[in-house]
Amino acid sequence: MFIKSIVTQLASLKPATVEAQCDTAEGPAVKCGRKALETGNINYALKWIPADGEAELRDVFDKALQVRTLGSDAAELADRLFLETMVRIHRMAEGVGFTGVQPLGTEIDPVVTAADKAIAAGSDADLLPMVPEDRRAELDERxxxxxxxxxxxxxxxxxxxxxxxxxxxxxxxxEGEDHDHHGHGGHEDPVPSEHSHAHAH
Known part of the structure; x- marks a missing residue:
């Protein structure tokens, strides 16, 4: 049947997990993913993944939107699959493994929390004292x-x-993970508002 075939297809797409740094249910990547599902606009999520991952994510997104209309259990499965697929593609593009979306309440590094608040407030005044003095100028530049x-x-x-x-x-x-000026990484950001936007790792 149509419903069973879509749910089965979604379940079969669930990514295998490997060791990785945590991605929390309260984090910006997941928030952007939920915004995409709620609005039906995948662009809220696409910034998290490279262009070569778009086809896979779009396919899962389209199926998830269909399944979400079939009831709460189906919607929960669809949402979970989409969010995990999005974060997995994001992590793999960075060369980092993925162990699943971590639950609400997962402990967050105080520096990460301060960095999130800095972006939201538009000021890094409270963040800078938390890092070594010789790194502050570079951090402020970034x-x-x-x-x-x-x-x-x-x-x-x-x-x-x-x-x-x-x-x-x-x-x-x-976080002290990158000492080279133009290094790349794997954290998260704010969910763009209707025009721009915001987070919480």
């Missing part, structure tokens, strides 16, 4: 670059990816 790219139309996926790259670059340096 922060300013992220802020400069923050305002973008949700349907401008190229601009969204540009912002995410700057956001990740800022986050990785804040």
């Amino acid at each position: 922060f300013q670059a992220a802020l400069a790219a923050k305002d973008f139309d949700v349907d401008d996926v190229v601009a969204g990816r540009r912002y995410l790259a700057a956001y990740v670059n800022f986050f990785k340096y804040a």
Whole structure:
């Protein structure tokens, strides 16, 4: 039957898990994914993945939207599959494994929380004292670059990816994972508002 075939297809697409850093249910990637599902606009999620991952995510997204209309259990399965697929593609593009979306309440590094608040507030004054003094100038430079790219139309996926790259670059340096000026990374960002947008790792 149609319903069973779609649910079975979705279940079969569930990605295998491997060791990775956590991606939480409260994080920006998942928030953007939920926004995509709620609005029916996949562009909220596309900035999180590379162009070569779009076909896979679009396929899962289209099926998820169909299944979401079939009842709460089916919707839960569809949402979970879409979100895990999105985060998996994002992580794999960074060369990082994926162990699944971590549950609400997962402990978050205080520096990550402070970095998120800095982006939301438009000021890194509270964040800078949390990192070694010799890293503050570079961190502030990356922060300013992220802020400069923050305002973008949700349907401008190229601009969204540009912002995410700057956001990740800022986050990785804040966490001490990246010592090279133009390094790339794997964190998360704000859900673009109707035009631009916001998060919470």
